Structure formats: C-alpha cells, structure tokens
Amino acid sequence: MSVRIEPSILSADFVNMEAELQRIATADAVHVDVMDNHFVPNLTFGPEMVRRVQAVSPVPLDVHLMITDADRWAPGYAELGAFSVTFHAEATDDPLALAARLRAAGSRAGIALKPGTPADEVIAHLDAYDQVLVMTVEPGFGGQGFMDDMLGKIRAVRAAIDAAGTGTWLQVDGGISAGTIARAAAAGADTFVAGSSVYGAEDPAAAIGALRAAAAAA
Ligand SMILES: O=C(CO)[C@@H](O)[C@H](O)COP(=O)(O)O
Numbered sequence: 001m002s003v004r005i006e007p008s009i010l011s012a013d014f015v016n017m018e019a020e021l022q023r024i025a026t027a028d029a030v031h032v033d034v035m036d037n038h039f040v041p042n043l044t045f046g047p048e049m050v051r052r053v054q055a056v057s058p059v060p061l062d063v064h065l066m067i068t069d070a071d072r073w074a075p076g077y078a079e080l081g082a083f084s085v086t087f088h089a090e091a092t093d094d095p096l097a098l099a100a101r102l103r104a105a106g107s108r109a110g111i112a113l114k115p116g117t118p119a120d121e122v123i124a125h126l127d128a129y130d131q132v133l134v135m136t137v138e139p140g141f142g143g144q145g146f147m148d149d150m151l152g153k154i155r156a157v158r159a160a161i162d163a164a165g166t167g168t169w170l171q172v173d174g175g176i177s178a179g180t181i182a183r184a185a186a187a188g189a190d191t192f193v194a195g196s197s198v199y200g201a202e203d204p205a206a207a208i209g210a211l212r213a214a215a216a217a218a
C-alpha cells in the first residue's frame with residue numbers, strides 16, 4: 001500500500017509561510033486547515049490565504065475545511081487549484097452533491113468524520129469520495145494526543161474500501177507521530193497528516209522520512 005505524508009501548516013510559522021512550505025518539499029502534499037471559529041473553536045484563514053499558499057507551494061494542497069457552511073465555500077477551494085478538498089460530514093446536508101461539485105470543479109473530493117460520527121453513511125457511498133478522513137483528535141487544535149479508540153473506525157473504513165474496490169484514500173489527522181503512525185497504518189490508513197511532529201522537529205524533512213518509513217514498515 002502506498003503511503004502519503006502530508007504535514008499540516010497549522011503548526012507552521014504563519015508569517016513565514018513561503019519558507020515554511022519549502023521545509024516540507026519532500027512531502028506528498030501540504031495539509032491546509034481552514035477553521036471558521038464556528039465549526040471548531042479556533043480560527044485560521046480563508047480562501048485568499050489558501051490562494052497564496054497554492055501559488056508558492058512546492059507540493060499539492062490538501063485542504064481540510066473545518067467550517068459550518070461547507071456548501072457555500074468548499075467549491076471555491078477546488079476552483080483555486082487545490083488538489084484535494086475535504087469537508088466535514090457534519091457540516092452539510094447533502095454530502096454526495098457537494099462531493100460531486102468538488103470533482104466537477106477539478107479537485108479530489110474528501111469527507112471527514114469527527115470522532116463521534118459513525119462511518120456508516122460514508123461506507124455506503126464510497127464511490128462518491130476520493131478520500132475519507134477519520135479524525136483521530138477532536139478537530140480544532142494541533143498538538144493533541146492520538147485517539148486509539150478511533151482504530152476500530154479506521155479498520156472498518158479500510159475493510160469497506162477494499163470490499164468496494166474504489167481505491168479511496170484513507171486519511172488520518174491528529175496526533176500522528178513516529179510513535180503512533182504505525183498503529184494507524186496497521187489499521188489501514190494510507191494518508192497521514194502530521195502537524196506538530198513535523199514542524200516541531202528540528203529537521204522537518206527527516207521527520208517526514210521517519211514517518212514514511214514507520215508507516216511503510218507497519
Ligand atoms: O485538523 C487538525 C486539527 O483540527 C489537524 O490537521 C492538526 O493540524 C493536526 O496537528 P497534530 O495533531 O499533528 O499536531
């Protein structure tokens with residue numbers, strides 16, 4: 001199974017973003033956390049910042065929208081050139097229609113599940129999604145501990161993807177480090193977001209390499 005490592009710029013220095021992006025040039029994508037202070041109790045940035053990140057990033061953009069009004073805003077991130085746009089299942093009444101709009105706008109379509117949200121609805125419609133994001137922390141902040149009780153959900157989504165044969169990527173986000181990534185990989189995740197463990201390292205490229213090796217060995 002191929003492994004993708006996607007550092008989160010939530011843990012980067014926001015006023016030196018262009019240089020911070022260069023530090024993770026060996027990653028598969030950069031994970032861009034958009035927070036609106038409504039869906040989560042934290043605030044980051046919106047489309048204009050993401051447009052600038054898109055313009056200077058050496059790697060593709062994986063946008064994670066933690067916003068209430070996903071139907072209104074998500075397609076705009078696809079239109080500005082993001083490789084992948086993930087909205088939360090809890091933030092739209094019509095996830096299938098929104099995923100279709102993202103694909104039509106040229107990006108991969110992702111759906112995210114908060115820890116308390118079951119995977120059943122997503123599992124029933126896997127062909128609609130290019131990526132399923134199983135949150136392994138409560139969304140809102142970097143630097144939290146990995147929730148081992150999400151491993152069962154990861155396993156269930158992995159089994160469903162394999163059974164459906166859709167090739168949907170299974171992403172995990174929250175608390176991913178050299179100490180936890182093997183457990184997530186063994187449960188079936190193939191796409192790993194890591195914020196504090198990459199940007200908190202002295203050498204982010206080495207941290208990316210260590211994460212990649214640990215996931216591949218799991
Ligand atoms: O979406 C989120 C938090 O809500 C993440 O993408 C965090 O940025 C992950 O940070 P670490 O847990 O890896 O420090």
Ligand SMILES: [Fe+2]
Pocket residue numbers: 008031032033064173193
């Ligand atoms: Fe995220």
